[in-house]
Amino acid sequence: MPNNHSQPLVPPHGKKFDLDDYAPGYSGGYDRARAEAEIVALRIRLNDLQDVLYADRRFSLLIVLQGIDTAGKDGTIKSVFQQVGPLGCSVSNFGVPTDEELGHDFLWRYHQRTPKKGSVVIFNRSHYEAVLVERVKNLVPKETWQGRYDQINQFEDLLSRSGTVIMKFFLHISKDEQRERLQERIDNPKKNWKFRVGDLDERKLWGDYEDAFEDMIAKCNTASAPWHVVPADRKWYRDVVIAQALIERLEALDLRYPPAEPGIKGLKVE
Numbered sequence: 168m169p170n171n172h173s174q175p176l177v178p179p180h181g182k183k184f185d186l187d188d189y190a191p192g193y194s195g196g197y198d199r200a201r202a203e204a205e206i207v208a209l210r211i212r213l214n215d216l217q218d219v220l221y222a223d224r225r226f227s228l229l230i231v232l233q234g235i236d237t238a239g240k241d242g243t244i245k246s247v248f249q250q251v252g253p254l255g256c257s258v259s260n261f262g263v264p265t266d267e268e269l270g271h272d273f274l275w276r277y278h279q280r281t282p283k284k285g286s287v288v289i290f291n292r293s294h295y296e297a298v299l300v301e302r303v304k305n306l307v308p309k310e311t312w313q314g315r316y317d318q319i320n321q322f323e324d325l326l327s328r329s330g331t332v333i334m335k336f337f338l339h340i341s342k343d344e345q346r347e348r349l350q351e352r353i354d355n356p357k358k359n360w361k362f363r364v365g366d367l368d369e370r371k372l373w374g375d376y377e378d379a380f381e382d383m384i385a386k387c388n389t390a391s392a393p394w395h396v397v398p399a400d401r402k403w404y405r406d407v408v409i410a411q412a413l414i415e416r417l418e419a420l421d422l423r424y425p426p427a428e429p430g431i432k433g434l435k436v437e
């Protein structure tokens with residue numbers, strides 16, 4: 168069973184990965200009050216870092232969010248990025264591919280949406296759907312999805328060598344928590360729009376999705392594009408974990424505002 172006090176956020180590389188070793192309800196010693204107080208400062212810090220990332224123009228940031236239905240992808244975006252303005256930060260949602268997208272290689276639609284230097288892009292679902300839903304629902308043959316882990320690693324390696332910092336977050340919730348969140352979508356009129364009857368069929372595939380998530384994390388957890396396994400049953404802890412990880416990564420870049428044009432010191436605007 169999980170050791171609730173030493174759960175790593177990034178699983179060790181090159182080891183067998185088992186989701187059962189990670190407790191979705193883990194909260195790292197936080198309670199709601201502490202998390203809700205801390206997130207306020209973390210959001211402001213994140214905005215400051217995004218501002219200097221934008222000015223610095225040496226790097227871009229790609230944030231990948233994955234998780235089963237109701238895991239909290241939308242909620243994470245709304246909460247963690249609340250203070251980050253739209254200048255230089257956007258969200259790309261990926262749903263069922265169009266005919267045009269299906270007519271290309273599987274990475275085509277994602278590559279076009281990757282962030283340019285100075286920008287942040289959040290992938291709300293991502294190229295990993297090609298080894299998740301497409302695998303679980305048999306949308307492509309086994310040989311096809313099996314080859315994709317290497318292709319994804321190469322794609323991410325290309326991006327990271329081109330100045331894109333990649334941070335991948337798997338939002339890990341329990342099956343009980345999903346039941347409650349799906350029920351809430353049925354019972355609460357403001358959430359009805361998020362529910363499709365087909366979500367109940369997806370829920371029956373829980374075990375198959377777990378296998379697919381485990382393989383995704385084991386095979387694509389690279390040094391330059393690590394997977395973070397985020398305990399996500401408690402939304403307030405989830406947000407703190409993600410905000411802290413992003414801040415730590417951005418701080419390590421040693422971002423700088425570009426120097427002033429020579430000779431502007433002491434200039435007076437008439």
Ligand code: AMP
Pocket residue numbers: 261262263264292296297300301306
């Ligand atoms: P949502 O994120 O709730 O808006 O739902 C998007 C839907 O698109 C989900 O049911 C995904 O399973 C589906 N989807 C995303 N990517 C793919 C893909 N590559 N192939 C098939 N379905 C996908």
Ligand code: MG
Pocket residue numbers: 236237361
């Ligand atoms: Mg959904």
